Amino acid sequence: AQSVTQPDIHITVSEGASLELRCNYSYGATPYLFWYVQSPGQGLQLLLKYFSGDTLVQGIKGFEAEFKRSQSSFNLRKPSVHWSDAAEYFCAVGPYNTDKLIFGTGTRLQVFP
């Protein structure tokens, strides 16, 4: 079965600290992988995506993610977190031929000054 696991429900970091949000997936074929961010009262915004090629993907707002096939992981990283990064982050996987995305349960990021 296709699924996405985000093991960390809630993460708290200090502003300026580095960040890594974990994502593991289960998918039969080569996955298309995504990270989205959702701020309170907002819809989802795409941070980055991986389809193929270079396994280190750069996204918006200084985020990057690394695809590791052997570990079925697609972890999101940022070297220095800003207070405005506080939000809910969702990892998702999808097939190439439909718009159906399977989302994880999300990780809530809290940033302390």
Place this chain on the structure above:
Amino acid sequence: DAGVTQSPTHLIKTRGQHVTLRCSPISGHKSVSWYQQVLGQGPQFIFQYYEKEERGRGNFPDRFSARQFPNYSSELNVNALLLGDSALYLCASSSGQGARYEQYFGPGTRLTVT
């Protein structure tokens, strides 16, 4: 350009009632997808419409239905509302069908069933 718009923003309904949620995609986008996001969970796929045809359906009961109009706007209908239908309903649009086309999400409609 305007993003994806959804109406209404908030809605309160009683169990057993019917509800219609509306979505206007970004201009030029022909694909619309609907997701349900229950509090504390990730979004769950309900439907995808592309060029006015249903192209995907998630694991939701027949009480949920949708359609896409000639102008590519879309409606999600839910009949016989249950308390468990309380959620944020998200609409997303994209310019084509498939994961390589970025999905742009609207702000959602918050449905509360009492």
